[in-house]
Amino acid sequence: MPYNYKKTAYELVREAAYSIGKDGKPFHYTEVVNYVRTHYPDCPFKDNTIQLHLRGLSKNIESSKRNHPSLYKRAFLIFLGNGRFKLAEGSETEQLEADEDRIDSEAIAKEVMEEYLGVKLEKKKLNIFGKYKEFDLVNIEEAVVGDVKFYTFKGAVPAAQFSAISEYVWLMEKLEQSSGRKWRKFIVGLGNRNTFERYAKQYGPWLGDVEIYFIDDNGKLEIL
Incomplete structure (x- = not known):
């Protein structure tokens, strides 16, 4: 049909x-x-x-x-x-492991960003001044590095989430300094859009060329 x-x-x-x-x-x-x-x-x-x-x-x-x-x-x-x-059968319920959301979100972000950027991406540990840090979306040959964040927080100030995002923004900047080459750097958000919109608005002037993206329920990618 x-x-x-x-x-x-x-x-x-x-x-x-x-x-x-x-x-x-x-x-x-x-x-x-x-x-x-x-x-x-x-x-x-x-x-x-x-x-x-x-x-x-x-x-x-x-x-x-x-x-x-x-x-x-x-x-x-x-x-x-x-x-x-x-x-599902009737009122059947089963417990979901806490990290399943993160794992599936990474898979979705990988597919969307590979299509958008036109390069293959993989989870990889990168050397930053002698210490290795893992990023979710990496292509060393094309100098592309990104990380995926899935948040559902809807409180007044998502301080912990903002701190986690800022850590990876800082690490990406240090990666450039350590490697001596220019990288395309980005954060991909899923879950509660408001968290990522607020972060981009509040910290935008300090982000430099780090891009903040969001993937909505329908898999649509937007830059914030």
Whole structure:
């Protein structure tokens, strides 16, 4: 059945999940992507959009309740970790490890930024004046370095989050000094947009050429 541009990403994900996951069978998000690409070859939605919908539609991902409320209210999945899901049964709930959000956010950011920058990126430790620090998105040959931050904080002043972002901005600047070469430097934010907007506004004059990006629920990339 060709894609008629009338089905939403939610409708496509739901159709695929119920087809692949019937009888309680667990499935990987790539199976959903393959289903959509096979049955709807003209589908305009990107892979990371499909993955974001799967997470937003998972009952046991608490952050989805805050970050993807329009999806979460229609949640029908259980997230099993490592990119795997299954159809929810009644009031079934399963605990989600705290770092799963971070891991999946890094994967989404990697895909989006690779497409945007046109280079391959990988997690890598870099030498900064004799000490090694790990960054999430690195291409040494092209002198590209970035780090991913996923925050859900919605309080008055996200001091801890601001401090963590500033640490990596500082480390990227030190990397340039240590290596003696110019790098393209950036932070990629996911989760609560307000945290990253406030950071960019408050610290913008001091960021120099460090770029602050945000990826929204639909996988859209914006520079703040």
